[in-house]
Structures are given as C-alpha cells and as structure tokens.
Amino acid sequence: MAVRSLWMLAACFFFMLMALFAKICTGHFSAWEVVFYRSLVGLVFMTAVMVRKKVAFGTRWPLPHLKRCAAGTLCFALEVSALKLLPLGLAQSISYSSALIFIVFFIVSSLARRRPVEWPLVAVTAAGFGGVLLIARPGASGFDPAGVAMGLGAAFCGACVSWSLRELASQNEPRERTVFYFMLAGVLAGFATTAAGSEGFHEVTPQLLVPLLGVGVSAVIAQIAMTYAWTCGHPILNSIYDFSGILFATLAGIFFFGESPDLFSAAGMAVVFASGAAASVMRLLVERRSARSSA
Structure with missing residues (x-):
C-alpha cells in the first residue's frame, strides 16, 4: 500500500506538467480556450473508458455533479488566469492552499455538528495561511494583485470541489462518471465563453498544438495516477505526497522560465508545503477516530 502511494508523486508531476503547458498556452490563448481544449481531450478519453467499462452515463445525483462541475471548471479557468500573471511556482503554491481552505470547511462542519474542535489542526491551518501571506505579499518577486x-479564487473553488467529491463518494457515484461530467462541463463552458468573447477562438498552429495537447494529456495521466493512489495507496502518505507539486512547480519555473523566488517566497512555499501536508494528515486521523467512535 505504501509503495502504491508513489502514484501520488506521479500525479503531482503530471499536474505540474499540465500547469507548465497551460502557462505556455496563456501567451496565445484565453483561459477559457485552454479550458475547452483540455476538457475536450479528457472528454474523449473518459467516453472511451466508460464505454469500455460499461459505466452508464446517466446519474441519480445531478445536483452534486452540477456543484462539482461548476466549482471545478471555474477553478481551472482561474488557475490558468493566475498562471498568466504569476510565476509558475508562486501560482501553484497559492493554488495548493485549497487543502487549507478545505480544512476550514472541515472545522466549520465540526462546529456546526457540535463536535469537538481539534485545535492543533486549527493552529497548523493558520500557519499554512501565514505561508500564503509570505508568498503573496506586496513587493514579492512576480507579485500581481x-x-x-x-489564485486564491482557484484555491477556494478547489476546496469546494474536494467537498463536492466527498458528497458524490458517499453516494457511491463511479469516479469515471464524475470525471466525465467534469470534462463535459469544461467543454461546454469553454466553448460558450470563448465563442461569446470578443476575440473568439484563435488559430491553432502546429507549434501551438503541442502545448495544447500537453495540457489535456498530462491532465488525464495525472487524474489516472491520482485515482490509483487514492484507491490503492495509503491515505496519509497520499496527503503528504500531494504537496510535492509545489516543489515540482518551483523547479519547473526555475528551469523553464528563469524564475527565482526570493527568500520570503521560498519560506512561504515551505510553510504551505509542511502545514498543508500536516493538516491533511491530521484531518484523516480525526476522521478515522470519529468513524471508530461512531461504529
């Protein structure tokens, strides 16, 4: 089980590649165009997977899917927009604060259900947001309000996605169908928004075809690796490895774009990495303890 969690490292690496290709695409395409092409590749792949596995396309839970698709599509569009304005490592570090926002949702849910609050979890989450402030402070290298x-909007939407996925998982909704609807929503939203825009669709030259396909293919591979990790790997190791994407993105920014985060930004990235991983692990332990006590 522990070895299979290494698939989470592969997932983070390919999510970084997706962000890298998306950043390249932002110089030629709008954010919603990138959403469209990325989702189109994923939709074709997921349709083939569902047909092969004989997974039905219909669902009994349209509202949870609608919430997940709306949050997920907006999350990716905002993330691409942030990549256009920020250094790769900085943008990805901010987007990884979605795990910290999810912990806030978790804490609020515990308070609403009158369950005891895990104050160490609160402290670690607060430290993580301190790291975000170090990264996204005025005067930082590459800072753009x-x-x-x-980036923060994308992080919030990402936390909403995670919360919606919990709801769908509790209804035993197949993962394939969940991803299929997400890709379908991206295609529809990306096409409609781009077509209605003043610039419309830009020409796709052979040189630009590579990064566009890179966004879609790397996203599909990342989704497969992440699904395998969460299905077969150790959840605590998965939560820790999940934040390796910050390191991958920082290195990619240095090697491909000549980015050099200053000392405060680097410290903030390290704090987000450590606190996010610790908070995710602590949340899993709390949920396990609650499940055992209620059994």
Missing part, C-alpha cells in the same frame, strides 16, 4: 486574487 489580480493574479494573487485569481
């Missing part, structure tokens, strides 16, 4: 706002 609009980009930071979009």
Whole structure:
C-alpha cells in the first residue's frame, strides 16, 4: 500500500506538467480556450473508458455533479488566469492552499455538528495561511494583485470541489462518471465563453498544438495516477505526497522560465508545503477516530 502511494508523486508531476503547458498556452490563448481544449481531450478519453467499462452515463445525483462541475471548471479557468500573471511556482503554491481552505470547511462542519474542535489542526491551518501571506505579499518577486486574487479564487473553488467529491463518494457515484461530467462541463463552458468573447477562438498552429495537447494529456495521466493512489495507496502518505507539486512547480519555473523566488517566497512555499501536508494528515486521523467512535 505504501509503495502504491508513489502514484501520488506521479500525479503531482503530471499536474505540474499540465500547469507548465497551460502557462505556455496563456501567451496565445484565453483561459477559457485552454479550458475547452483540455476538457475536450479528457472528454474523449473518459467516453472511451466508460464505454469500455460499461459505466452508464446517466446519474441519480445531478445536483452534486452540477456543484462539482461548476466549482471545478471555474477553478481551472482561474488557475490558468493566475498562471498568466504569476510565476509558475508562486501560482501553484497559492493554488495548493485549497487543502487549507478545505480544512476550514472541515472545522466549520465540526462546529456546526457540535463536535469537538481539534485545535492543533486549527493552529497548523493558520500557519499554512501565514505561508500564503509570505508568498503573496506586496513587493514579492512576480507579485500581481489580480493574479494573487485569481489564485486564491482557484484555491477556494478547489476546496469546494474536494467537498463536492466527498458528497458524490458517499453516494457511491463511479469516479469515471464524475470525471466525465467534469470534462463535459469544461467543454461546454469553454466553448460558450470563448465563442461569446470578443476575440473568439484563435488559430491553432502546429507549434501551438503541442502545448495544447500537453495540457489535456498530462491532465488525464495525472487524474489516472491520482485515482490509483487514492484507491490503492495509503491515505496519509497520499496527503503528504500531494504537496510535492509545489516543489515540482518551483523547479519547473526555475528551469523553464528563469524564475527565482526570493527568500520570503521560498519560506512561504515551505510553510504551505509542511502545514498543508500536516493538516491533511491530521484531518484523516480525526476522521478515522470519529468513524471508530461512531461504529
């Protein structure tokens, strides 16, 4: 089980590649165009998977799917927009604060259900947001207020996605169907928004075809690796490995774009990495303890 959690490292690496290709695409395409092409590749793949596995396309839970698709599609569009304005490592570090926002949802849910609050979890989460402030402070290298706002918006939407996925998982909804609807929503939203825009669709040259396909293919591979990790791997190791994407993105920014985060930004990335991983592990332990006590 522990070895299979290494698939989470592979997932983070390919999510980084997706962000890398998306950043390249932002110089030529709008954010919603990138959403469209990325989702189109995923939709074709997921349709083939569902037909092969004989998974029905209909669902009894349209509202949870609608919430997941809306949050997920907006999350990726905001993430691409942030990548256009921010250095790769900084943008990805901010997006990984979605795990910390999810912990806030978890804490609020515990308070609403009058369950005891895990104060160490609160402290670690607060430290993580301190790391975000170190990264996204005025005067930081590559700081852009609009980009930071979009990155934080993407993080919030990402936390909403995670919460919606919990709801769908509790209804035993197949993962394949969940991803299929997400890709379908991305295709529809990306096409409609781009077609209605003033610029419309841009020409796809052979040179630009590579990064566009890179966004879609790397996203599909990342989704497969992440699904395998969460299905067969150790959940605590998965939560720790999940934040390796910050390191991958920082290194990619240095090697491909010549980015060099300053000392405070690097410290903030390290804090987000450590606190996010610790908070995720602590949440899993709390949920396990609650499940055992209620059994």
